[in-house]
Amino acid sequence: MAELTNHTFGEIQPGATAEYTHRLSRMDVDALAIVSGEIDPFHLDREGKGREDVSAAGVAAEAVITAMIKRRYPGPGTTVVAQNLMFAGSLSAGDEVTGSITVREKREAGNVVVLDCMVTRGDRRIVSGSVTVVAPTERISYSQIATPEIILRRNDAFAPILRACESTPPVTCAVVHPCDRNSLLGAIQAAERGLIEPTLIGPERKIRAVAEEEGIDLSPYRIVSTEHSVAAAERAVALVRAGEIDSLMKGSLHTDELMGAVVSSATGLRTARRISHVFIMDVPAYPRILLVTDAAINVAPTAKEKVDIAQNAIDLAHVLGIEEPRVAILAAVETVNTTMQATIDAAILCKMADRGQITGGILDGPLAFDNAISEEAARIKKITSPVAGRADILLVPDLEAGNILAKQLEYLAGANGAGIVLGARVPIVLTSRADSARNRLTSSAIMKLVANARRAPTAMGSPEVAHV
Structure with missing residues (x-):
């Protein structure tokens, strides 16, 4: 020294x-x-x-x-x-x-x-x-005493996302049933940061009561009054179908109520893609942004459904500036085992990617979690892979595994997490009462980037972006 x-x-x-x-x-x-x-x-x-x-x-x-x-x-x-x-x-x-x-x-x-x-x-x-x-x-x-390794945030993956939104106008957003403090404040903060142009949809009396209690001036914002939360979800979807709204944000209603209106076969917002959710994680101990999918929508997806889940996440990665995202298809082991469905699904997805049925990323699996995020673990296990140890996207076996993984990263590893729903006609933010103000803003920023990419897909460098 x-x-x-x-x-x-x-x-x-x-x-x-x-x-x-x-x-x-x-x-x-x-x-x-x-x-x-x-x-x-x-x-x-x-x-x-x-x-x-x-x-x-x-x-x-x-x-x-x-x-x-x-x-x-x-x-x-x-x-x-x-x-x-x-x-x-x-x-x-x-x-x-x-x-x-x-x-x-x-x-x-x-x-x-x-x-x-x-x-x-x-x-x-x-x-x-x-x-x-x-x-x-x-x-x-x-x-000279070496500086100790302190577990603080080594990288701030969210700052570039927020910065990327500075030069573009806000996107129109239906905020569905913002009838509690967190959901209303989250929408107003996103509006004040130039991320969204909100339309507040729900019982007007309740919305104004929350605003009065929190000292929020609602005069700059449009309010569409409905009788209850289910009606608010239906009205928001109708405004999207009419071309008035470019994005949706969940307020204080249940996720099932909002998504029920979104996935309705007759009046919803379905596309040829299956709808899926992506967590965008900024993990202090990991050197790059990490996408986890699907941990909120598809409970037990089949291999066919995982094709869309993977493609949605790849297209989102393109929007976030990752040109060729590395997709690790997770399982408990790194070899195909005919008694473990997750490993079979991984093998199928990799072969489909080889045949051009999944595009825009590099897929490998099955990979155990340690092999996916640690180059050292992959080296010790003699895994030769362009994805192992350097994954950008973790495609989980099912919702339970993904939900547990995302929450472990947040509560045990100090990760910040934003989230977005893809595959519908417009991007959707499913906010949580436990979300920090910054995580809410980042989710809104990602929603804005996706909405803008859908309007001008060629500007993002990939026609697949139009499907996110």
Whole structure:
């Protein structure tokens, strides 16, 4: 390890300089967000878009200065006693910043040293000012201690999704029965972020009562009053069929009530594709976005139904910018076993992909979960596969397995999860009362991207996108 050695008060001379360059990591940003108190649901959205607020940027830049003083110049044994710093600009993960220190003056009384400090990002000055320290009088040297691995968010897969929505207009969205706090606030927040143009459908008296209690101004939004939740679902579907609405969002009604209207053979929103659900997971310990399907709609899908489930997820991956997604078809083992239906289904799907019946992705299976997401596990088991260890999509055997997997990732691995229903005429968001504000916004952002892709499929680079 590198050795850190300080500069004593007697060695320090006015005009001496020191410089330190550091690239901010995702772990840095998360840790600094906690230190600065900037941990509201929208903090990382702003950071991910490169618009982090001044206070959080200041904490990041101040940390660079402190690292220089404590570890490099004067170094170990230095005590900061005062600072006068001005903050400007913004910082985000991936930014390379440079801190510089110049000794302005020395004061014999108390071994005080005044340092002129500055932190820049390229040509932009982020921090400037002075720091007063008490310099050490004795030599101190020690081996640099490695930074411990802290389980914070290593990557923010949702920030690029939210950023991709900035330059496009909001999509029209029927918010079905938003008659409780979470469902109404979620819709209004999505509208305020420019993601949707909501039409609130449900008992108007209940909607307005919630708005009044929460202090929400409903004057900018259209309200379509219905008698109850089932009628709200039916009216929302009718508006989609009439071409007035581009997307649907579940409010405080049961999922079965909304999906019952969507899948109606006579008046619903069915297409040639089977309807399926995809969880979009941002897992701290996994280096890329992870799609899990189907964990919410199809209880025990057959191999034939899994064809559409796989294609829906592949097309969504294209919308999210994954050009050739790797699809791991999960089972308990990585070999075909005639007594385990999931392994047989996996073999069928892979062969169908070989024959061009599933397009746009690379399929492999059966793969156990560890082989799908860990290259080391795949290596140990001698699995040669373009998918093993690097999966973008996990196609689960059935709804129970998928639901358990998604919730384990969220509650045990700290994953953020958004979700969307595909295969209908329009994308559908099924919100949950347990969803965080950021997860709700990300689901809305994905819905917006899919709705826009359906209107202009060629712009997304793949005609299959039109089916999502």
